[in-house]
Amino acid sequence: MDDELAEQASPASKLPIIAVMVALIGLADSVYLTVQHLTAAPVPCSIISGCETVLTSAYADMAGVPTAAFGAAAYFAAFSLALLAAFGNRAAWMLFGVLSIGMAAFTLWLLYLQGFVIGAFCQFCLISALTTFVLFGIAMLSKFWRRVVSPSFHF
Amino acid sequence: MKNEPQKGSGLPMIIIGVVLIAAVAGAYFLYNSSQTPANRNTAAGNKNSNRTVNSAAAPLGANPPNMLGSPTASVTVEEFADFQCPACSAVHPTMKEIQSTYGNRIRFIFRNFPLAIPQHDKAYEAAVASEAVRMQDSTKFWDFQNKLYENQQAWSANPNYRQIWEGYVRDAGLDVEKFKADMAGSAAKKRVDEDIQRGRGLGVDSTPTLFVNGKNIPMDAINVANLRQVIDAEIQNAIKTQPAANSAPASNSAANSNAAK
Numbered sequence: 001m002d003d004e005l006a007e008q009a010s011p012a013s014k015l016p017i018i019a020v021m022v023a024l025i026g027l028a029d030s031v032y033l034t035v036q037h038l039t040a041a042p043v044p045c046s047i048i049s050g051c052e053t054v055l056t057s058a059y060a061d062m063a064g065v066p067t068a069a070f071g072a073a074a075y076f077a078a079f080s081l082a083l084l085a086a087f088g089n090r091a092a093w094m095l096f097g098v099l100s101i102g103m104a105a106f107t108l109w110l111l112y113l114q115g116f117v118i119g120a121f122c123q124f125c126l127i128s129a130l131t132t133f134v135l136f137g138i139a140m141l142s143k144f145w146r147r148v149v150s151p152s153f154h155f
Numbered sequence: 156m157k158n159e160p161q162k163g164s165g166l167p168m169i170i171i172g173v174v175l176i177a178a179v180a181g182a183y184f185l186y187n188s189s190q191t192p193a194n195r196n197t198a199a200g201n202k203n204s205n206r207t208v209n210s211a212a213a214p215l216g217a218n219p220p221n222m223l224g225s226p227t228a229s230v231t232v233e234e235f236a237d238f239q240c241p242a243c244s245a246v247h248p249t250m251k252e253i254q255s256t257y258g259n260r261i262r263f264i265f266r267n268f269p270l271a272i273p274q275h276d277k278a279y280e281a282a283v284a285s286e287a288v289r290m291q292d293s294t295k296f297w298d299f300q301n302k303l304y305e306n307q308q309a310w311s312a313n314p315n316y317r318q319i320w321e322g323y324v325r326d327a328g329l330d331v332e333k334f335k336a337d338m339a340g341s342a343a344k345k346r347v348d349e350d351i352q353r354g355r356g357l358g359v360d361s362t363p364t365l366f367v368n369g370k371n372i373p374m375d376a377i378n379v380a381n382l383r384q385v386i387d388a389e390i391q392n393a394i395k396t397q398p399a400a401n402s403a404p405a406s407n408s409a410a411n412s413n414a415a416k
Contacts, residue, residue, distance in 0.1 A: 024174070031178050035185040044374045045240035045270055046361035057241070076178065080171045087167045119273040 016093060019082035019138045023075050026131035030071035033124050037066040057118045059110075067110070071128055074103050078135055097139040104136035213356030216266055217346035221289065221296055225259040229393030230368055230386055232261050235268035235354045237362040238281035238303040239311055246363050246377050247304040253382050261386060265300070266350040268362055277316055280338070282347045284320050287337035289346075291329045298327055 037060055060067055078099055085093035107129045114121045234250060236243040254263050267285065269278035281303055289296040302323040303310070310316040324334045337343050357366070365372040368389050372382065 027174070027178055028181070031182045032185065035182050035189065039186055039189040044242045044361040044363060045237060045272070045275065047270060047272060072178070076175065079174060083167050083170055089167075 015138050015142050016082045016086035016096075019096065019135055020079060020086055022131050022134045022138070023079035023082055026128055026135070027072060027075035027079055029124055029127050029131065030068050030075055033068035033128070034066050034072055036124070037061070037068055057113075059113050059118065068128075070106075074099065074106075075131075078103065093142070096135075097143060100132070100136045100139040103132045107132040214349065214352040216353030217286075217349045220350075221265040221285075221293070223254050223263040223265075223297065224257065224261045226262055228260055228262040230257075230261045230389045231264065231366075232382075232386070233264040233266060233366045235266045235350075235357075235359045235362055235364040237267075237269045237275055237278045238285065238300070239275040239278035239307065240270065240362045241307065242374065243363045244304040244307045246365075246374075247301075249377060249379055249382065251301075252379050253386070256379075256383070257386060260390065266354060267347045268351060268354040268359055268364070269347070270362060277311065279347065280317075281310075281320075282350075283338055283343045284334075286343035286346045287334050287340075288324060288327070288329065290337045290343060291333060292327075295327050295329060299323055302326075 062070070078096060081092040081096035081099065085096060110125065111129055114125065232253065250263075253261075257263075267282035269275060269282045271279070285296055285299055285303070288299040303320075306319070306323075310319045313319060321331050321334065324331050354364070357364075361374075363374065363377065365377055367382070367385050370385070372385060376382075
């Protein structure tokens with residue numbers, strides 16, 4: 001589906017389409033993390049610790065809501081906005097940019113927690129960090145690389 | 156499809172809706188598939204419980220151990236745990252249920268096994284604190300353990316954790332000054348170190364690690380239903396090999412395994 005759209009889209013609208021796909025990866029990842037957090041029978045603490053330390057840490061939920069669920073909501077919003085932008089909605093693309101800045105800032109905080117407070121990283125959390133930074137990068141590219149930007153004038 | 160992507164067409168909304176439904180359905184599917192661990196756990200339990208350790212070769216650990224139940228019971232459940240470990244806190248209710256279900260039909264031994272990892276910076280001290288409590292009143296050890304597990308998040312990340320623990324000691328009606336002195340002394344530390352030595356001797360490298368009559372029960376098999384199955388089987392074994400032993404557990408275990416299903 002995405003390929004079909006990408007094929008016929010002009011280069012100008014490539015960025016939102018890439019953003020749509022990256023946001024989908026982020027969405028799937030954070031849905032997985034949310035479910036993992038809710039159902040995971042806690043995994044033992046080991047001399048070699050890992051993901052479970054992060055997902056069972058005091059920071060794994062905020063006010064009872066899994067942190068990953070906020071991620072899922074953010075990725076869904078990012079996906080929706082990028083998709084609307086791909087179909088020519090420029091206001092959505094602007095909102096996407098703002099959202100991606102917020103997501104990147106929050107991701108930096110989560111990376112700080114993993115690195116310096118919890119002392120362990122979590123693979124799927126790092127994938128999420130990566131997708132967020134890619135989304136942020138797309139937004140910045142779009143903002144500062146004018147010619148490639150301005151998605152979807154052709155529609 | 157070619158001409159559909161038009162401004163104002165419903166296509167984006169349809170795609171968004173489809174993705175939303177897919178995300179929710181995916182979450183629901185994942186949730187359900189990880190919610191049916193019963194069979195898998197039992198299988199894991201049976202498979203892994205073949206790994207029996209040679210307890211005789213390992214150091215004995217703190218003596219007398221922190222024990223509940225009967226010292227002469229045919230089944231020994233031995234747990235190695237770390238008070239700062241979230242997984243240990245998570246299995247704690249299961250341990251308590253097993254203790255109350257079986258009472259004097261088992262011998263439940265708790266071993267301090269604080270892991271020397273950065274996230275568990277207060278684990279060793281917590282273990283020493285539990286032994287310091289025991290030095291005043293061995294039954295209060297279990298109350299203190301409850302407090303540590305139930306409030307794990309509160310003290311784990313709190314620089315004033317010592318005051319928090321002293322609060323537990325005070326609430327238990329124990330002497331806080333003696334507790335502080337015992338924590339600083341060597342007797343409590345010695346007991347913790349002896350438990351750690353035993354754990355290492357048995358090859359323990361993570362917490363919680365649970366042995367039922369020397370058989371290792373993997374973490375994903377630590378649940379009430381599976382433990383009852385394993386313990387009942389051990390009780391049955393003991394009865395078979397020692398027909399003269401009391402016969403009461405036989406009927407109980409039958410009832411238990413039914414209840415477990």
